[in-house]
Amino acid sequence: MMKQEEKNSEKRREKEIEKLVRQLTLDEKLTMIHGAALFASGAVERLEIPAIVTSDGPMGTRAEFMDDRWIPAGYNADMVSYLPSNSALASTWNTALAHDMGYVLGIEARGRGKDVILAPGINIKRDPRCGRNFEYMSEDPCLIKALTVPFIKGVQENDVAACVKHFAANVQETGRLVVNETIDERTLYELYLPAFKAAVQEAGSYSIMGAYNKINGSYCCEHKTLLDHILREEWGYDGAVISDWGGVHNTKEAAECSMDLEMSVFPDFDNYVLANPLKELIQKGEVPESMIDDKVRNLLRMMYRLKMIGPKKDSREKGVYNAPASREATLRTAEQSMVLLKNDNRTLPLNAKKIKKLAVIGVNAAKLHADGGGSAEIKALYEICPLAGLKMYLGGNVKVEYAPGYHVPVKPKTFEMNWQATSLDDLKNTTVGQLQRDAMEGADGTEGHKKGEEERLAQIEKDKAEIHEKNQALFEQALALAKDADAVIFVGGLNHDYDCEGSDRPDMKLPYEQDLLIEELLKVRKDAIITFVGGSPVEMPWRDQAQAILWSYYAGMETGTAFARVIFGDVNPSAKLAETFPEKYEDCVTAKNGQFGAWDQITLEEGLYCGYRYFDRQRIKPAFCFGHGLSYTRFEYSDLKLKVENGRDVKLTFSVKNIGRRAGAEIVQVYVAPIAPKVDRPDKELKTFAKVNLSGGRSKKVSLTLKSEDFAYFDTDLHQFIADAGDYEILVGASCEDIRLRGIATLS
Numbered sequence: 052m053m054k055q056e057e058k059n060s061e062k063r064r065e066k067e068i069e070k071l072v073r074q075l076t077l078d079e080k081l082t083m084i085h086g087a088a089l090f091a092s093g094a095v096e097r098l099e100i101p102a103i104v105t106s107d108g109p110m111g112t113r114a115e116f117m118d119d120r121w122i123p124a125g126y127n128a129d130m131v132s133y134l135p136s137n138s139a140l141a142s143t144w145n146t147a148l149a150h151d152m153g154y155v156l157g158i159e160a161r162g163r164g165k166d167v168i169l170a171p172g173i174n175i176k177r178d179p180r181c182g183r184n185f186e187y188m189s190e191d192p193c194l195i196k197a198l199t200v201p202f203i204k205g206v207q208e209n210d211v212a213a214c215v216k217h218f219a220a221n222v223q224e225t226g227r228l229v230v231n232e233t234i235d236e237r238t239l240y241e242l243y244l245p246a247f248k249a250a251v252q253e254a255g256s257y258s259i260m261g262a263y264n265k266i267n268g269s270y271c272c273e274h275k276t277l278l279d280h281i282l283r284e285e286w287g288y289d290g291a292v293i294s295d296w297g298g299v300h301n302t303k304e305a306a307e308c309s310m311d312l313e314m315s316v317f318p319d320f321d322n323y324v325l326a327n328p329l330k331e332l333i334q335k336g337e338v339p340e341s342m343i344d345d346k347v348r349n350l351l352r353m354m355y356r357l358k359m360i361g362p363k364k365d366s367r368e369k370g371v372y373n374a375p376a377s378r379e380a381t382l383r384t385a386e387q388s389m390v391l392l393k394n395d396n397r398t399l400p401l402n403a404k405k406i407k408k409l410a411v412i413g414v415n416a417a418k419l420h421a422d423g424g425g426s427a428e429i430k431a432l433y434e435i436c437p438l439a440g441l442k443m444y445l446g447g448n449v450k451v452e453y454a455p456g457y458h459v460p461v462k463p464k465t466f467e468m469n470w471q472a473t474s475l476d477d478l479k480n481t482t483v484g485q486l487q488r489d490a491m492e493g494a495d496g497t498e499g500h501k502k503g504e505e506e507r508l509a510q511i512e513k514d515k516a517e518i519h520e521k522n523q524a525l526f527e528q529a530l531a532l533a534k535d536a537d538a539v540i541f542v543g544g545l546n547h548d549y550d551c552e553g554s555d556r557p558d559m560k561l562p563y564e565q566d567l568l569i570e571e572l573l574k575v576r577k578d579a580i581i582t583f584v585g586g587s588p589v590e591m592p593w594r595d596q597a598q599a600i601l602w603s604y605y606a607g608m609e610t611g612t613a614f615a616r617v618i619f620g621d622v623n624p625s626a627k628l629a630e631t632f633p634e635k636y637e638d639c640v641t642a643k644n645g646q647f648g649a650w651d652q653i654t655l656e657e658g659l660y661c662g663y664r665y666f667d668r669q670r671i672k673p674a675f676c677f678g679h680g681l682s683y684t685r686f687e688y689s690d691l692k693l694k695v696e697n698g699r700d701v702k703l704t705f706s707v708k709n710i711g712r713r714a715g716a717e718i719v720q721v722y723v724a725p726i727a728p729k730v731d732r733p734d735k736e737l738k739t740f741a742k743v744n745l746s747g748g749r750s751k752k753v754s755l756t757l758k759s760e761d762f763a764y765f766d767t768d769l770h771q772f773i774a775d776a777g778d779y780e781i782l783v784g785a786s787c788e789d790i791r792l793r794g795i796a797t798l799s
């Protein structure tokens with residue numbers, strides 16, 4: 052029950068909002084519901100209604116942009132903390148850290164004077180080639196939900212709105228502005244919507260961003276079912292809906308549904324879909340003004356919550372950026388995000404005392420990644436690369452020698468040819484941006500983007516010859532270095548030429564002939580530590596030959612510090628994969644059904660069988676499964692006890708023991724497997740988890756609860772979630788393959 056006091060203050064708020072709505076003229080209302088700068092809405096000074104100032108993005112507050120040109124303003128005071136990507140955060144499975152990272156993002160955004168931060172990105176990872184996977188968390192809705200809720204709360208504690216994105220099912224970059232996705236209702240409700248629902252209902256996200264893509268024929272930014280029926284009616288959402296930049300197409304449709312603020316990439320703000328074109332429709336009586344009032348109400352409500360207007364205006368949080376506390380939280384998250392995939396013969400951790408000469412091989416050892424990837428790019432205050440981290444850790448008595456090992460063609464970044472502007476080029480050819488449209492009359496909708504992609508892929512092919520030629524000498528240099536060192540660390544992987552908004556990866560392979568180099572390297576040094584920085588899974592054909600493999604996502608400004616602390620054992624790795632690492636791309640369901648990466652239409656034929664749900668059902672063994680991750684110690688599980696309460700909820704307890712000497716943390720995962728379900732259901736699904744810290748030799752009792760909704764599926768006839776009576780196997784595991792305890796719960 053909502054406290055009386057809260058109810059009263061809500062009533063007061065709504066009354067004040069109504070008062071403002073009555074005072075606003077039509078022009079003023081229109082000013083508020085579309086961009087008046089590339090990252091801000093229009094203000095109504097007469098009534099002291101400020102502009103809503105937004106900023107990307109998920110990995111920190113983005114550099115300042117010009118108001119009317121898609122280029123950075125070029126200031127020197129807008130550097131910020133560069134935070135771990137959502138893919139890194141997700142591998143920590145740590146809800147407290149999710150809160151901390153949200154908090155840091157919020158406090159820095161506020162410190163930079165922002166009202167809305169365009170994060171977190173929480174789309175389901177459906178295919179490992181999706182260019183924006185690095186910005187997203189997982190293939191599993193339960194894990195995404197568990198991290199998203201505290202993240203958003205953390206952001207909003209700073210009087211900054213989270214803008215959770217991209218609603219919904221934004222699963223590929225190819226044709227991202229126009230692609231239609233055919234998705235069945237059950238899949239939508241069970242896989243693609245739950246984290247968004249939790250974001251608005253449990254975390255109270257003040258805003259949400261509509262996606263570019265279409266679902267079942269309608270653009271998400273003007274989708275009646277999605278925005279009106281599901282978001283507003285079913286979920287009771289009263290916050291603001293903001294479009295993705297250029298995601299609104301049709302004036303009448305956007306006016307008549309819950310799209311509150313249209314943002315875009317063009318400077319002709321008066322011609323935005325919800326600007327003059329809407330005014331004309333209202334004046335002709337084709338759209339009632341009351342629809343605009345609803346949008347204004349939703350925006351004012353968000354502003355009120357942010358203390359931009361209303362009685363608490365003077366007590367709004369002021370924020371701060373680049374505070375030392377932000378860096379510490381970033382380091383803790385980075386440390387817990389690095390996944391130890393393989394560690395035969397206890398190759399890791401390395402003993403620093405035994406090393407006089409360390410060979411570090413691979414371009415990613417020395418590469419900085421903050422300044423790329425798309426809207427997630429960051430102008431970082433600093434970024435410690437793995438090589439710097441190793442040198443800082445080892446100090447002056449160890450000789451650390453570096454060789455790039457392979458060639459990476461340089462792609463200079465120029466402000467005039469901004470990546471995002473380029474990737475949004477084809478917007479000129481769609482229904483938005485009247486001026487641009489006139490200039491390009493008759494052009495096909497995705498022509499610009501398609502052409503850009505063709506050129507990009509051709510360039511990748513062209514680069515291959517240059518890479519091969521240069522690699523001969525680079526390989527030789529690296530192998531010579533490796534032969535002659537006390538220890539060898541390879542740091543390869545991907546970069547934001549691959550993990551990037553606007554395009555998907557051509558395949559799942561390591562670029563730049565890294566596989567060849569690793570194979571050669573393992574021939575001369577079978578103890579070489581193979582590590583990666585990257586944003587999405589890669590094939591590792593030499594996997595059996597390697598003794599130790601460590602995976603880091605883009606882990607923020609302290610990547611290198613965390614990396615060294617993991618390698619030398621100051622930090623015991625505790626991360627686990629939040630996504631499946633397939634053996635080869637051909638094993639993925641999307642490779643089988645071919646429903647990924649088409650420009651105009653894809654059908655999510657696999658339904659619920661995405662990620663581990665598919666690998667489970669087909670009994671395909673991935674290289675590293677969902678939930679996998681090693682530690683320098685080992686854990687034993689025992690004594691599972693299940694207790695069903697009221698025939699619906701299941702309380703479970705079990706013990707976890709650290710059977711090694713070193714302190715560590717174990718992520719224990721609970722999967723539910725329906726026995727003889729009435730409808731087709733995945734073999735098992737993650738439903739809850741915990742991260743347990745244990746010193747060497749100690750054990751702990753873990754108590755967790757599964758609620759009836761954890762047993763439910765979406766019944767499309769009844770249009771609701773149903774938990775059938777019957778038997779369910781409860782599986783407690785260290786990963787989705789490594790199940791340690793089993794029990795059966797019977798629901799009545």
Ligand code: BGC
Nearest residue numbers: 107108169216295296426475
């Ligand atoms: C991206 C969004 C981003 C927006 C503003 C769009 O292209 O899809 O994620 O927030 O641009 O930069």
